Amino acid sequence: xxxxxxxxxxxxxxxxxxxxxxxxxxxxxxxxxxxxxxxxxxxxxxxxxxxxxxxxxxxxxxxxxxxxxxxxxxxxxxxxxxxxxxxxxxxxxxxxxxxxxxxxxxxxxxxxxxxxxxxxxxxxxxxxxxxxxxxxxxxxxxxxxxxxxxxxxxxxxxxxxxxxxxxxxxxxxxxxxxxxxxxxxxxxxxxxxxxxxxxxxxxxxxxxxxxxxxxxxxxxxxxxxxxxxxxxxxxxxxxxxxxxxxxxxxxxxxxxxxxxxxxxxxxxxxxxxxxxxxxxxxxxxxxxxxxxxxxxxxxxxxxxxxxxxxxxxxxxxxxxxxxxxxxxxxxxxxxxxxxxxxxxxxxxxxxxxxxxxxxxxxxxxxxxxxxxxxxxxxxxxxxxxxxxxxxxxxxxxxxxxxxxxxxxxxxxxxxxxxxxxxxxxxxxxxxxxxxxx
RNA sequence: GUGGGCGUAGCUCAGUUGGUUAGAGCGCCGGAUUGUGAUUCCGGAGGUCGCGGGUUCGACCCCCGUCGCCCACCCCA
Numbered sequence: 001x002x003x004x005x006x007x008x009x010x011x012x013x014x015x016x017x018x019x020x021x022x023x024x025x026x027x028x029x030x031x032x033x034x035x036x037x038x039x040x041x042x043x044x045x046x047x048x049x050x051x052x053x054x055x056x057x058x059x060x061x062x063x064x065x066x067x068x069x070x071x072x073x074x075x076x077x078x079x080x081x082x083x084x085x086x087x088x089x090x091x092x093x094x095x096x097x098x099x100x101x102x103x104x105x106x107x108x109x110x111x112x113x114x115x116x117x118x119x120x121x122x123x124x125x126x127x128x129x130x131x132x133x134x135x136x137x138x139x140x141x142x143x144x145x146x147x148x149x150x151x152x153x154x155x156x157x158x159x160x161x162x163x164x165x166x167x168x169x170x171x172x173x174x175x176x177x178x179x180x181x182x183x184x185x186x187x188x189x190x191x192x193x194x195x196x197x198x199x200x201x202x203x204x205x206x207x208x209x210x211x212x213x214x215x216x217x218x219x220x221x222x223x224x225x226x227x228x229x230x231x232x233x234x235x236x237x238x239x240x241x242x243x244x245x246x247x248x249x250x251x252x253x254x255x256x257x258x259x260x261x262x263x264x265x266x267x268x269x270x271x272x273x274x275x276x277x278x279x280x281x282x283x284x285x286x287x288x289x290x291x292x293x294x295x296x297x298x299x300x301x302x303x304x305x306x307x308x309x310x311x312x313x314x315x316x317x318x319x320x321x322x323x324x325x326x327x328x329x330x331x332x333x334x335x336x337x338x339x340x341x342x343x344x345x346x347x348x349x350x351x352x353x354x355x356x357x358x359x360x361x362x363x364x365x366x367x368x369x370x371x372x373x374x375x376x377x378x379x380x381x382x383x384x385x386x387x388x389x390x391x392x393x394x395x396x397x398x399x400x401x402x403x404x405x406x407x408x409x410x411x412x413x414x415x416x417x418x419x420x421x422x423x424x425x426x427x428x429x430x431x432x433x434x435x436x437x
Numbered sequence: 438g439u440g441g442g443c444g445u446a447g448c449u450c451a452g453u454u455g456g457u458u459a460g461a462g463c464g465c466c467g468g469a470u471u472g473u474g475a476u477u478c479c480g481g482a483g484g485u486c487g488c489g490g491g492u493u494c495g496a497c498c499c500c501c502g503u504c505g506c507c508c509a510c511c512c513c514a
Contacts, residue, residue: 121512406472
C-alpha cells in the first residue's frame, strides 16, 4: 500500500486524519521547547499547572449564542452519554474551580497546556487539533489581573526570541458597549448581550452593513433599534480611550477600568505594545469585560493569542459567582511566526555518553558502566546488538555525545573501560567502577 | 464550498512534442588494514511515477474520476 492511497487503496491510510499532526522526534523536540518556554514563564509568574480530561460532557460546551466554536464540536454518543472533545480549555477550568469553590483561596492563578479540537476547515496556522497555553486568574475583579496576564504574555514572547514590536495586542472592553446599551435593549433583555457581541465580532469579515442587518433583523435574537445599531457601529471605530470616551456614559466604570489598566501596563513596560481598539470583541459568548487578542505586527497571520474577562461563567455553569480572566495562546500560529522569523532553535538529541560492548561477553560490564553514568544523571545510550565501531562512533557524533565508553575483550580481561573524548579525539582508561587508572 | 497549482526513491526534486532498462543530490547500507567518527574515493539497495478507470501498438506524460497537500477567495477564530 502506498502512502497516497486514500479510500480506494484498500487498507488503512497511513496518513493521520485531516487536520491532525504526527510528532516525530524532531517535531517533538520543538514542541517541547515551546511548551517549556510557556511553562517556565507561567511558573515565573507564580501560576500553578492544572489539567483536565480531553473528553467532557458535551453540555459543558453547548452554549446557545451562535458561536462557531460550539458548531465545530467533535462530539459523539456513547452508551447513554453525550460526550465531546474539548474545543477550548476554559469550561473545563471553570468546572475544576466550581467543584472546589468552597475550599479554594482566591485569587488563584492556574495555567494549562491543553490539546483542543475543532472540526473546521483548514488554513495556514489553523488545524483541527492544536495545543493551547492557557493562563487564568480567578477571584480578582480588578484589572490588576489583566495586567499580570498581559505581562506574562509578553514575557513569553520575549522568551521565544520575538523582538518588541513584532507582536501587538489589541485591547478593548465589552463593558463600554454593555454600558451604552444598558438603558436600551439590555434593560429588558440582558441575555442578548452575548449573541450581540458574537455578531459584532464578524464585522471585519462580513462588513458593517451585514452586521447592522443581523443586529436589527426582526428574526434575529438581538433586535436592536436602528439607532442603537448605528451607535454600536460608530463606537467600534474608536482607536483611543479619548475617542471611546465620546460614546460612553458619564462616570463610565469600563472606561475608568481601562485607564487604570493602561497605567498598570505602563509599569510592565508594555503599554505601547497594547493599542486600544474598540472593534475587538472576540467571538466567544462568555466574555464580559476586557477582551484582547495578540497578532503579528505584519498582519500576515491569524491571531496568535486571545483572551478576556469572563466574570459570569462560573454562575452560568452552576457555581457561585467568581470573577475570572484569562487567555489562550495556541501553538500553531506562533509556530508559523517562529518559522517565518527563523527563530526555531536547532535542537539535537543531546545524548551525553554512548556505551558500547564489542561482543556478548562484554554486555554485562557495559550495562554496569551505563548504569553508573545514568545514576550520575548523564544521558546515556547503550548500544544494542552487534555493530561496528565505525558506526558506533559516527552515530555517537551525530547524537551529540561527548564521550564513548568502549569495552572489548582486552578491557574486560583487565577490568577497565576505554573512554574516548569525541571532540578532543583523545582516549584514556578507567576502571569499570569509574576510578581513574 | 469555488478557482488555481502540485502528488516521481526515506527527503528535496529533474524527467525533452507519449517510445523501449525512470534519473540526480542528500540520506541509508557495504568496501578502501581484522576495534576508531565529521572529509575523500569506490560500490550497492531502494520506485507497480498517489489511487482507479479510459484513449493508444505503446502512458510518469493525454482524458475522466478520486484521495491528499499547498495558495487564493468564501467561511470562521
